[in-house]
Amino acid sequence: MSELTIMDDLRHILLSGDADKLLNLISNEHPADVAALLPDFSAEEIGTLLVMMPLDVRADVIGYFSIELQVDVVLTLDQDILIELIREMPNDERADLFNQLPLEKQQQLMSDMKKSERDDIFKLASYSEDRVGSIMTSDYAVVDAKMTAVQGIDFLRKTGADKETIYITYVVDGARRLIGTVSLRKMIMADPDEKIAHFMTTDPVSIHADEPQEEAARLISRYDLLALPVINGGDKLVGIVTYDDAMDVAEEEATEDIHKSATVGKLESGLRAASPFSLYRSRVMWLVVLVFANIFTGAGIAYFEDTIATHLALLFFMPLLVASAGNAGSQSATLMVRGLATGEVSGKDWFRLLGKEVLVAGALGLTMALAVMAVGILRAGIDIAVVVALTMIIVVLVGSLIGLGLPFLLEKFGSDPATASTPLITTIADVCGVLIYFGIASWYLSDVIKAPI
Amino acid sequence: MSELTIMDDLRHILLSGDADKLLNLISNEHPADVAALLPDFSAEEIGTLLVMMPLDVRADVIGYFSIELQVDVVLTLDQDILIELIREMPNDERADLFNQLPLEKQQQLMSDMKKSERDDIFKLASYSEDRVGSIMTSDYAVVDAKMTAVQGIDFLRKTGADKETIYITYVVDGARRLIGTVSLRKMIMADPDEKIAHFMTTDPVSIHADEPQEEAARLISRYDLLALPVINGGDKLVGIVTYDDAMDVAEEEATEDIHKSATVGKLESGLRAASPFSLYRSRVMWLVVLVFANIFTGAGIAYFEDTIATHLALLFFMPLLVASAGNAGSQSATLMVRGLATGEVSGKDWFRLLGKEVLVAGALGLTMALAVMAVGILRAGIDIAVVVALTMIIVVLVGSLIGLGLPFLLEKFGSDPATASTPLITTIADVCGVLIYFGIASWYLSDVIKAPI
Numbered sequence: 001m002s003e004l005t006i007m008d009d010l011r012h013i014l015l016s017g018d019a020d021k022l023l024n025l026i027s028n029e030h031p032a033d034v035a036a037l038l039p040d041f042s043a044e045e046i047g048t049l050l051v052m053m054p055l056d057v058r059a060d061v062i063g064y065f066s067i068e069l070q071v072d073v074v075l076t077l078d079q080d081i082l083i084e085l086i087r088e089m090p091n092d093e094r095a096d097l098f099n100q101l102p103l104e105k106q107q108q109l110m111s112d113m114k115k116s117e118r119d120d121i122f123k124l125a126s127y128s129e130d131r132v133g134s135i136m137t138s139d140y141a142v143v144d145a146k147m148t149a150v151q152g153i154d155f156l157r158k159t160g161a162d163k164e165t166i167y168i169t170y171v172v173d174g175a176r177r178l179i180g181t182v183s184l185r186k187m188i189m190a191d192p193d194e195k196i197a198h199f200m201t202t203d204p205v206s207i208h209a210d211e212p213q214e215e216a217a218r219l220i221s222r223y224d225l226l227a228l229p230v231i232n233g234g235d236k237l238v239g240i241v242t243y244d245d246a247m248d249v250a251e252e253e254a255t256e257d258i259h260k261s262a263t264v265g266k267l268e269s270g271l272r273a274a275s276p277f278s279l280y281r282s283r284v285m286w287l288v289v290l291v292f293a294n295i296f297t298g299a300g301i302a303y304f305e306d307t308i309a310t311h312l313a314l315l316f317f318m319p320l321l322v323a324s325a326g327n328a329g330s331q332s333a334t335l336m337v338r339g340l341a342t343g344e345v346s347g348k349d350w351f352r353l354l355g356k357e358v359l360v361a362g363a364l365g366l367t368m369a370l371a372v373m374a375v376g377i378l379r380a381g382i383d384i385a386v387v388v389a390l391t392m393i394i395v396v397l398v399g400s401l402i403g404l405g406l407p408f409l410l411e412k413f414g415s416d417p418a419t420a421s422t423p424l425i426t427t428i429a430d431v432c433g434v435l436i437y438f439g440i441a442s443w444y445l446s447d448v449i450k451a452p453i
Numbered sequence: 454m455s456e457l458t459i460m461d462d463l464r465h466i467l468l469s470g471d472a473d474k475l476l477n478l479i480s481n482e483h484p485a486d487v488a489a490l491l492p493d494f495s496a497e498e499i500g501t502l503l504v505m506m507p508l509d510v511r512a513d514v515i516g517y518f519s520i521e522l523q524v525d526v527v528l529t530l531d532q533d534i535l536i537e538l539i540r541e542m543p544n545d546e547r548a549d550l551f552n553q554l555p556l557e558k559q560q561q562l563m564s565d566m567k568k569s570e571r572d573d574i575f576k577l578a579s580y581s582e583d584r585v586g587s588i589m590t591s592d593y594a595v596v597d598a599k600m601t602a603v604q605g606i607d608f609l610r611k612t613g614a615d616k617e618t619i620y621i622t623y624v625v626d627g628a629r630r631l632i633g634t635v636s637l638r639k640m641i642m643a644d645p646d647e648k649i650a651h652f653m654t655t656d657p658v659s660i661h662a663d664e665p666q667e668e669a670a671r672l673i674s675r676y677d678l679l680a681l682p683v684i685n686g687g688d689k690l691v692g693i694v695t696y697d698d699a700m701d702v703a704e705e706e707a708t709e710d711i712h713k714s715a716t717v718g719k720l721e722s723g724l725r726a727a728s729p730f731s732l733y734r735s736r737v738m739w740l741v742v743l744v745f746a747n748i749f750t751g752a753g754i755a756y757f758e759d760t761i762a763t764h765l766a767l768l769f770f771m772p773l774l775v776a777s778a779g780n781a782g783s784q785s786a787t788l789m790v791r792g793l794a795t796g797e798v799s800g801k802d803w804f805r806l807l808g809k810e811v812l813v814a815g816a817l818g819l820t821m822a823l824a825v826m827a828v829g830i831l832r833a834g835i836d837i838a839v840v841v842a843l844t845m846i847i848v849v850l851v852g853s854l855i856g857l858g859l860p861f862l863l864e865k866f867g868s869d870p871a872t873a874s875t876p877l878i879t880t881i882a883d884v885c886g887v888l889i890y891f892g893i894a895s896w897y898l899s900d901v902i903k904a905p906i
Contacts, residue, residue, distance in 0.1 A: 250700065426879070
């Protein structure tokens with residue numbers, strides 16, 4: 001069925017209140033697909049449709065909305081329906097939602113919940129949003145090391161219904177310190193009477209709740225984990241991060257890095273959902289900063305006004321020289337920033353990479369010098385062609401080295417190396433390019449008796 | 454233990470051939486960590502160390518190497534050791550490795566393998582490297598819909614040992630067509646005597662082996678799958694893609710997009726491992742193309758030489774105006790390219806986004822015009838300040854719209870929208886910026902009786 005027909009049906013269901021028709025319509029759809037149909041409706045309409053769905057479907061569907069839409073929608077729901085929904089949601093998602101609700105709504109909800117529910121929400125909601133604690137869930141499964149394999153499986157059958165996963169289970173001591181993990185696969189494959197203590201993995205990979213969330217994603221990807229246990233200050237197990245949350249984090253982080261490298265600030269939602277004002281705010285700061293940075297390039301040109309006035313033909317080559325420095329620089333910077341982000345490259349590789357970069361950039365500069373030399377001779381004679389070719393080699397080398405060095409420097413000073421990488425390097429390369437070009441031109445052409453213009 | 458100490462120990466083990474010491478050293482290390490230690494050794498040395506490890510560890514460790522290093526290392530191994538290793542490797546990894554071996558080595562290996570092994574390798578190795586077929590494994594678990602839950606679990610216990618996962622199993626008909634999937638969790642939680650047919654998921658999400666591999670990653674992420682079944686032309690189940698391979702694909706794709714957007718071509722390995730020549734080759738093409746594209750900017754400047762000669766003060770503002778057009782354009786392009794890549798934005802959003810972009814870019818242009826107006830008055834008087842401010846509004850708007858439009862156009866013509874996005878847009882914005890700036894200046898300043906220089 002086409003998306004348009006479904007939208008018409010949904011509109012009809014809203015008018016008629018025909019819940020059976022809705023169930024019929026969505027019964028074969030994945031919650032992610034149902035959620036994708038709804039954002040074109042108003043928050044009230046979405047609320048009405050959600051209430052017609054069974055509770056478990058409702059809790060699944062809302063989890064696929066952006067957090068802003070979740071807030072808008074739940075604020076249209078009656079208090080008792082909201083409580084029911086919040087109880088049904090996975091506890092990492094409900095903590096995120098709770099965090100974004102207005103304070104008075106938070107207080108209303110709290111007064112209607114049990115103490116254990118309140119404590120769980122408070123615990124998860126207390127981590128700031130870029131930390132591991134904010135993406136973990138406390139619905140993990142636990143088994144006892146003294147159980148046999150078959151007892152472990154039976155225990156999971158009884159306790160596992162509302163756990164995030166039963167494929168990886170955790171073994172803790174009396175103080176809830178993590179002492180091992182065991183996969184359901186191992187329990188199935190083991191001799192039924194073998195004790196879990198004998199085949200569990202001791203000393204498992206884990207992460208602290210205060211670490212950055214992308215570190216959790218990196219560990220899960222590196223060790224191909226289904227879930228990563230999260231511990232707090234006292235080495236106590238407090239939650240797990242599952243691979244599907246890690247995938248979302250990795251995608252968010254890549255988007256943030258890509259945006260950052262083009263001076264686009266953090267957006268709470270995607271491009272399509274973002275308001276004009278939030279887009280403006282995310283873009284304006286760096287644009288203005290770079291305007292003022294470019295004044296230096298203008299000043300460089302102004303400084304060489306006499307040389308330019310005498311050799312106006314030089315201007316023809318300025319854009320391609322300056323752009324080449326910037327382009328080569330952003331290539332190096334991009335390679336470096338991504339290498340640092342994926343962990344392929346680290347600070348200790350700096351000298352090895354420097355040597356390689358000099359070689360590569362030298363070869364690139366030489367290639368491009370040959371290309372512009374031909375254009376230069378045709379357009380402006382041999383003298384200016386020499387200046388242009390010489391400049392090209394130097395600016396490509398300088399641009400590349402700036403591109404290689406700046407991300408390292410930013411990291412050293414505690415900034416994200418992705419920050420503004422491309423435009424910042426282009427701007428720095430612009431200034432250097434202009435100074436080098438007209439510097440060489442002034443020096444070389446002042447020796448030439450008659451300038452070829 | 455520090456990494457340096459371990460490296461020293463490994464060097465010592467190489468000299469002494471003390472396999473026990475090696476086992477001792479790596480017994481508590483994850484294969485990914487062992488693999489990370491080795492690339493500083495020569496291929497022969499790595500081969501020697503691998504042969505000292507137990508076969509299963511050896512097969513795990515080599516899977517974490519880059520494919521180039523895998524090839525270099527296995528070419529140092531004796532034929533019988535290589536056959537043993539290839540048999541032990543997961544069959545998606547061994548097909549990838551096989552694909553990269555020299556032809557004569559492939560033939561030697563084939564003649565020493567069983568027909569079923571040969572067929573499996575040929576099948577998997579026949580897909581080109583960016584397709585789903587190349588990342589799938591044929592080691593998936595199958596159950597029968599007529600089995601009860603407890604029979605299904607018993608069957609997995611017997612047949613599951615060498616399967617990639619037993620947490621998701623597949624139900625096929627006599628012609629091996631996929632008719633359902635069932636999770637081990639459901640089997641554990643179900644009434645032991647309930648038939649799998651009753652609780653399996655019919656009509657599961659699946660993908661064709663010829664689809665692009667990033668589409669598999671997108672489906673796994675969207676539906677939070679542990680594994681995605683892969684079918685061929687006849688709807689037959691031919692393999693599965695697991696979440697951990699999807700994570701690797703998503704990371705590779707993000708890296709490729711990030712590189713592409715800065716005109717860096719495809720690299721077979723990471724920055725650290727890449728040879729100077731492969732880096733040169735990945736960067737040179739676009740740099741040279743952009744040099745020639747920038748000749749248009751130079752020609753634009755040359756066209757307005759008279760205006761420039763009369764008002765040399767105009768040159769001071771050229772870099773910041775041209776750069777602002779490029780920066781605003783690459784912001785828009787970056788937002789758009791990433792939105793298209795993550796699926797948040799699609800072609801049908803174009804008009805809605807256009808309206809929003811005009812609003813945002815107009816506001817950005819106005820803000821920046823105010824900023825440069827002040828500089829303009831101080832530096833060059835009111836007339837040039839007006840020209841500069843007016844130009845700023847127009848070039849930011851034009852740059853942003855080019856940035857918004859070009860990725861859509863590239864996609865329409867079947868190119869990847871990420872291709873060269875930033876430098877290409879900067880270059881186009883340069884040309885437009887120069888023409889608009891000096892165009893406005895010629896028109897406006899020719900009306901001014903006395904030019905303020």
